[in-house]
Amino acid sequence: MKIPHQRLKPRAPRLPMSFRLRSIQTIITATFAGMTVLVVILVSIMLYNKFSKTAEENAYLNIQQIIEQVNYHLELYVKGMQDIYAVVEQQIDQTPDVGSGVLREQLTTLLHTREDLVSVALFTPEGRLVLDIPNAEMRRNTKLTEQSWYESAREEPQKLSFSPPHIQNLYKGQYKWVVSLSRMIEYRDQGKVKRGILLVDVNFRTIDELSRKVSLGKQGYAYIIDELGNIVYHPQQQLIYAGLKYENLEPVFDYAYGSYIDKSTGVPRYITIRTVQPIGWKIVGVAFPDEIVTTKQDLNQFIFWFLVVVITAVVLLAVFISAKISQPLRHLERSVQSVGQGDFSTPIYVSGAYEVVQLSKRFNFMLHRIRQLMDQIIHEQEAKRKSELDVLQSQINPHFLYNTLNSVIRLAEKGKKEEVVTTISSLSKFFRISLSKGKTIITVEEELEHVRHYLIIQKIRYKHKFNYEIQCDEAARSCKTLKLILQPIVENAIYHGIEKMPDEGWISISAAVQGERLVLTVTDNGLGMTPQVMDQILSGSHRSGSGSGVGVKNVNERIRLCYGKPYGLHFASELEEGTSVTITLPAESDHAEELERGIS
Amino acid sequence: MSLSKGIARMALLLAVVLLTGSCSSSPPNLRTSSGKPRTIDMIVKMNHGDYWNTVKMGAEVAAKEFNVQLTFKAPDNESDIDGQIRLMDQSIQNKADAIILSASDYMKLAQVTDRAAYYKIPVISMDSEVASARVKAFVGTNNYEAGQKAAERMVALTGTNSRIGVMNFVQGSKNGDEREEGFMDYIARFPGVHVVAVEYCQSNEQLARELTRKMLNEHPDISGIVALNEVASIGTGEEMQKLGAGGRVKLITFDSPAKVMELLQEGIVQATVIQNPFNNGYLAVQHAVEAMEGLDVPERVDTKSKIIDLDNMLWPENQKQLFPFVR
Numbered sequence: 001m002k003i004p005h006q007r008l009k010p011r012a013p014r015l016p017m018s019f020r021l022r023s024i025q026t027i028i029t030a031t032f033a034g035m036t037v038l039v040v041i042l043v044s045i046m047l048y049n050k051f052s053k054t055a056e057e058n059a060y061l062n063i064q065q066i067i068e069q070v071n072y073h074l075e076l077y078v079k080g081m082q083d084i085y086a087v088v089e090q091q092i093d094q095t096p097d098v099g100s101g102v103l104r105e106q107l108t109t110l111l112h113t114r115e116d117l118v119s120v121a122l123f124t125p126e127g128r129l130v131l132d133i134p135n136a137e138m139r140r141n142t143k144l145t146e147q148s149w150y151e152s153a154r155e156e157p158q159k160l161s162f163s164p165p166h167i168q169n170l171y172k173g174q175y176k177w178v179v180s181l182s183r184m185i186e187y188r189d190q191g192k193v194k195r196g197i198l199l200v201d202v203n204f205r206t207i208d209e210l211s212r213k214v215s216l217g218k219q220g221y222a223y224i225i226d227e228l229g230n231i232v233y234h235p236q237q238q239l240i241y242a243g244l245k246y247e248n249l250e251p252v253f254d255y256a257y258g259s260y261i262d263k264s265t266g267v268p269r270y271i272t273i274r275t276v277q278p279i280g281w282k283i284v285g286v287a288f289p290d291e292i293v294t295t296k297q298d299l300n301q302f303i304f305w306f307l308v309v310v311i312t313a314v315v316l317l318a319v320f321i322s323a324k325i326s327q328p329l330r331h332l333e334r335s336v337q338s339v340g341q342g343d344f345s346t347p348i349y350v351s352g353a354y355e356v357v358q359l360s361k362r363f364n365f366m367l368h369r370i371r372q373l374m375d376q377i378i379h380e381q382e383a384k385r386k387s388e389l390d391v392l393q394s395q396i397n398p399h400f401l402y403n404t405l406n407s408v409i410r411l412a413e414k415g416k417k418e419e420v421v422t423t424i425s426s427l428s429k430f431f432r433i434s435l436s437k438g439k440t441i442i443t444v445e446e447e448l449e450h451v452r453h454y455l456i457i458q459k460i461r462y463k464h465k466f467n468y469e470i471q472c473d474e475a476a477r478s479c480k481t482l483k484l485i486l487q488p489i490v491e492n493a494i495y496h497g498i499e500k501m502p503d504e505g506w507i508s509i510s511a512a513v514q515g516e517r518l519v520l521t522v523t524d525n526g527l528g529m530t531p532q533v534m535d536q537i538l539s540g541s542h543r544s545g546s547g548s549g550v551g552v553k554n555v556n557e558r559i560r561l562c563y564g565k566p567y568g569l570h571f572a573s574e575l576e577e578g579t580s581v582t583i584t585l586p587a588e589s590d591h592a593e594e595l596e597r598g599i600s
Numbered sequence: 601m602s603l604s605k606g607i608a609r610m611a612l613l614l615a616v617v618l619l620t621g622s623c624s625s626s627p628p629n630l631r632t633s634s635g636k637p638r639t640i641d642m643i644v645k646m647n648h649g650d651y652w653n654t655v656k657m658g659a660e661v662a663a664k665e666f667n668v669q670l671t672f673k674a675p676d677n678e679s680d681i682d683g684q685i686r687l688m689d690q691s692i693q694n695k696a697d698a699i700i701l702s703a704s705d706y707m708k709l710a711q712v713t714d715r716a717a718y719y720k721i722p723v724i725s726m727d728s729e730v731a732s733a734r735v736k737a738f739v740g741t742n743n744y745e746a747g748q749k750a751a752e753r754m755v756a757l758t759g760t761n762s763r764i765g766v767m768n769f770v771q772g773s774k775n776g777d778e779r780e781e782g783f784m785d786y787i788a789r790f791p792g793v794h795v796v797a798v799e800y801c802q803s804n805e806q807l808a809r810e811l812t813r814k815m816l817n818e819h820p821d822i823s824g825i826v827a828l829n830e831v832a833s834i835g836t837g838e839e840m841q842k843l844g845a846g847g848r849v850k851l852i853t854f855d856s857p858a859k860v861m862e863l864l865q866e867g868i869v870q871a872t873v874i875q876n877p878f879n880n881g882y883l884a885v886q887h888a889v890e891a892m893e894g895l896d897v898p899e900r901v902d903t904k905s906k907i908i909d910l911d912n913m914l915w916p917e918n919q920k921q922l923f924p925f926v927r
Contacts, residue, residue, distance in 0.1 A: 140866060140867060141867065141910050146914070166916070167914070167919045169865060169913075172862070174858070175923055218667070219667075231916070236661055236882075237920050238876070238879060238921060239661075239878075244883070
């Protein structure tokens with residue numbers, strides 16, 4: 001893990017912030033934009049499909065409805081024509097003589113009420129004119145017996161036949177496009193019942209206009225064919241006759257009602273068919289689905305621009321939002337970087353989102369603690385150095401040496417040879433242990449030896465004003481301790497407890513291991529101390545001028561610096577009863593070396 | 601790195617989605633309804649008459665089919681050649697996408713036609729040709745052939761030993777000249793058939809009547825007359841009916857106004873040669889669109905002429921052609 005990280009590191013700073021692929025801003029921008037774009041695209045596709053399908057269905061439905069409407073109108077129209085035919089037929093039937101003026105008048109009136117009624121005529125089955133309304137001059141060369149209305153009336157006498165639209169060439173005047181209704185009927189000519197063909201011609205214009213108005217899309221149209229496939233109406237009739245256009249009529253005959261897609265002409269066409277009852281004409285609507293595709297293309301274009309706008313907006317938004325989020329983090333990162341470079345004093349930037357603010361606050365708090373701890377360490381190091389200097393100084397305390405040597409002189413003058421030897425040799429050993437090759441940690445045994453020599457000297461000096469006892473557990477003997485911790489306490493006991501008391505003093509020193517702890521006790525039966533004095537001693541303000549130089553306070557501090565807070569001195573004292581000082585240290589015998597290092 | 605790959609994939613998806621829409625229309629489709637309509641100016645000889653209205657009707661059907669915005673222009677009169685040239689210049693100025701011209705004069709419209717071609721406007725000549733090599737196509741009747749058809753029927757009616765008069769309309773009119781030429785060439789095969797008179801009525805009905813009377817007076821033994829356009833046909837037919845020459849003198853006409861159809865039924869006119877103005881209009885627009893799209897256009901499109909007589913006038917396909925308007 002570590003190695004690739006280190007390899008990446010020198011390259012990273014060369015990239016500008018915004019191009020770092022792993023930066024929060026890039027990740028947020030890409031994810032946010034990507035997700036939104038994906039969603040928008042999916043939604044667009046779905047909407048497009050739905051819209052285009054609906055558009056298509058609507059278009060087809062619309063076409064069907066239009067054709068349905070045309071069909072409805074045509075059926076209505078055909079019904080009207082049939083009714084007229086029935087009226088004409090009835091009037092002829094009721095008249096005893098077809099040549100009567102009354103009938104002619106009635107039919108003329110009827111003709112005037114319906115403007116699309118062109119003419120009414122009655123022919124003998126041989127084609128001779130019996131009756132015609134209006135009474136216009138007939139043309140020559142009409143060839144009426146060859147015309148479809150005549151033929152169908154002869155072939156199917158009972159059926160009212162509708163001819164395809166044709167030019168009426170019977171009467172002089174205009175040539176009109178008409179649809180002919182014809183049937184074989186019976187009429188009375190001067191009482192005699194005869195058979196004849198009744199022809200009612202109706203103007204084709206109404207149907208033509210109705211069909212012409214049908215527009216299915218921009219290019220769609222409708223056409224009408226009769227039962228036999230003759231064209232009744234077609235907007236491009238002449239092109240079809242000229243063979244330039246072609247309508248695929250085969251499938252049309254299969255349908256009476258329905259819709260299908262015809263692809264026979266290359267371009268797909270949507271065909272809708274309805275049949276006009278009862279005459280069997282078929283209305284065929286022709287629409288071009290590619291016009292609907294045009295609608296789809298419009299939709300396509302709309303969706304394209306919609307996507308472009310949305311995606312642009314989303315990307316901008318994503319950049320903005322990610323910048324908003326990552327900016328404080330980047331500030332924080334920069335601050336932390338400066339901390340990493342060793343600047344603990346400037347508090348870091350606090351603003352932005354809640355989380356970032358919290359993070360910054362915690363970080364600031366941490367920074368503060370670090371600063372505190374660093375100050376503390378500096379302070380402690382200074383204290384340690386100072387106390388060590390004190391110890392060093394105490395190792396060669398000139399005041400103690402001067403006092404001791406004075407006593408030796410006095411003893412020598414008195415000729416107390418033995419005591420002089422004892423004092424000198426104790427002094428010598430006292431100093432040897434004091435120095436102990438510069439070590440700060442020694443065994444309890446050595447420490448006790450050191451304090452014993454001190455007591456020997458002091459006892460001679462104070463002319464046996466006190467007695468002492470030193471006890472040591474076997475377990476404690478080899479334990480390690482800071483050196484010169486007992487001597488200041490014993491010195492304190494002598495100066496403050498025993499020196500001024502009238503009776504003989506007693507000092508008891510013991511060392512024992514209690515569980516994890518090494519406990520050293522110095523007990524005297526001296527004057528005792530007030531709590532105030534005890535506090536003063538511990539705070540270092542009370543100091544005996546003739547002491548060995550290392551204060552009780554110094555002892556306590558050294559122990560705490562070396563071993564920590566739980567260890568140190570404890571005073572128990574009562575006036576006139578004596579004082580007991582307990583020194584608590586960790587019971588260690590093996591880690592002397594390590595401790596040595598820790599101190600220095 | 602996976603992030604950038606994801607972005608690339610997303611872009612690809614986007615591109616695919618956007619492309620599917622635009623790929624659907626691949627082959628050039630004349631019938632296309634999308635986009636701006638093409639503008640085509642149709643300039644014909646006259647702004648009235650069934651013939652030209654039928655041309656217009658055919659052109660409008662095509663215009664709807666091919667998404668064309670059609671402007672139909674014509675002078676009031678066929679002889680207003682300067683008016684037609686003015687209309688051409690107007691269309692060139694308006695930057696029409698294509699021009700369909702039915703030239704009133706073969707030579708005089710040539711210059712303005714070349715000018716249109718210079719401005720990269722394709723010109724389709726319809727019904728009557730124009731003396732310009734820069735015309736993309738000619739859509740119309742083969743007039744020489746129509747003249748021959750008339751002659752063939754005339755010979756069948758009058759026999760191979762007869763005297764025949766010709767009622768032409770305007771000297772120098774390409775159509776008239778070609779019809780006359782076709783007629784004469786066919787007649788020339790029969791040594792017994794003589795063309796005794798050729799008159800020009802200047803597309804004037806009154807003049808046609810006078811010339812007919814003159815022709816019948818000068819040549820009492822005349823057995824057949826051919827009238828080479830609509831106006832000439834009406835004038836000649838009516839005058840013959842008036843003089844009672846109908847039936848005795850056979851008459852073959854051109855075009856099918858209602859008047860002529862009546863005369864046909866009355867037995868004055870024995871047959872009439874009809875053109876197909878609806879198809880002229882339709883095909884002219886269709887080929888104009890093709891020319892605009894850079895497709896190959898046939899140089900000549902013959903919309904067939906047809907002989908109509910009493911026997912075939914009521915055939916459904918002929919009815920629609922003879923009477924294009926439902927009134």
